[in-house]
């Protein structure tokens with residue numbers, strides 16, 4: 618059975634960076650690749666940021682690769698038509714409950730980090746954030762008037778055992794493909810949901826993942842440890858709120874938006890295959906769109922995550938990461954990561970260099 622991939626380049630720099638990914642995919646071979654529209658591009662062609670046909674395709678393929686959506690051209694559209702709605706619908710209908718955000722530091726860029734170089738050189742951690750539950754979605758919620766004339770804002774942190782176990786399983790499975798260590802993060806000291814989180818993750822680890830080293834950490838300490846000594850971590854699994862904060866913190870350890878990939882995973886089917894969407898963390902960068910200036914590496918590294926996590930083609934993922942490393946070491950850099958004294962290259966030239974490496 619051939620591996621099916623749906624490519625959705627989107628808007629702005631999305632098509633520019635995705636064109637480089639497409640060249641790598643074609644070079645690797647073995648994929649049945651379809652390409653379609655999302656975001657503003659889909660709105661212009663069909664009057665909706667995501668057609669039902671494209672949604673159905675996304676549900677049918679083994680993995681979706683997305684560039685970026687949005688831009689000033691569509692900013693004045695009503696909310697339902699906005700490009701971002703296309704992406705939100707993909708995430709919702711594919712039920713992507715686990716968001717994977719790696720923080721990977723390439724040697725050549727370690728100098729650029731705001732932290733001391735030796736703290737981040739060789740850094741390779743993965744944050745798994747629960748994406749569809751927790752305090753952002755829990756009931757009751759709202760703002761209510763109190764009899765004494767005050768008002769009260771309410772959000773509720775809720776997690777069921779099912780929600781905890783399924784995201785923990787993603788983290789344990791990832792750890793097996795990495796350094797076999799999981800750190801589960803909550804505030805079991807002050808939150809009931811955190812206590813349940815800790816118990817359930819521990820029970821799953823004991824029952825099914827004895828080969829993975831499991832530790833637990835309070836979220837506030839984790840924030841401190843990420844800045845103090847980030848290399849102590851391999852996989853971190855945490856809830857929606859803590860993951861929102863900790864993944865942004867970890868991202869900045871690496872320096873540039875143009876280097877950050879991500880993945881969002883859904884439930885596994887009977888064969889163990891998960892719905893999956895891979896995309897760079899950055900947006901459509903209207904300020905540099907159409908100028909051959911965008912760094913394609915975030916999107917290329919998203920492809921590498923796809924190979925590793927959707928297709929068990931880890932050797933090729935390693936190869937792509939090594940190629941990126943070589944290119945950076947050779948001083949071939951786009952404008953966003955260029956060091957003083959270097960001449961920046963364009964998107965296409967960066968793609969050429971990675972392909973050649």
Ligand code: NAI
Pocket residue numbers: 630684685686687688689701704874875896897898899900901902903904905910911912913915951953
């Ligand atoms: P952005 O990530 O598009 O750009 C922020 C800054 O980083 C810009 O100066 C841009 O030039 C630079 N940058 C981003 N990616 C780069 C790359 N690959 N290489 C070199 N430089 C890069 O965020 P911004 O400006 O807030 O949003 C622009 C548009 O993108 C908006 O319409 C926004 O809604 C949309 N957006 C879409 C996302 C998605 O599709 N997942 C995520 C974030 C924003």
Ligand code: MG
Pocket residue numbers: 861862865
């Ligand atoms: Mg955030």
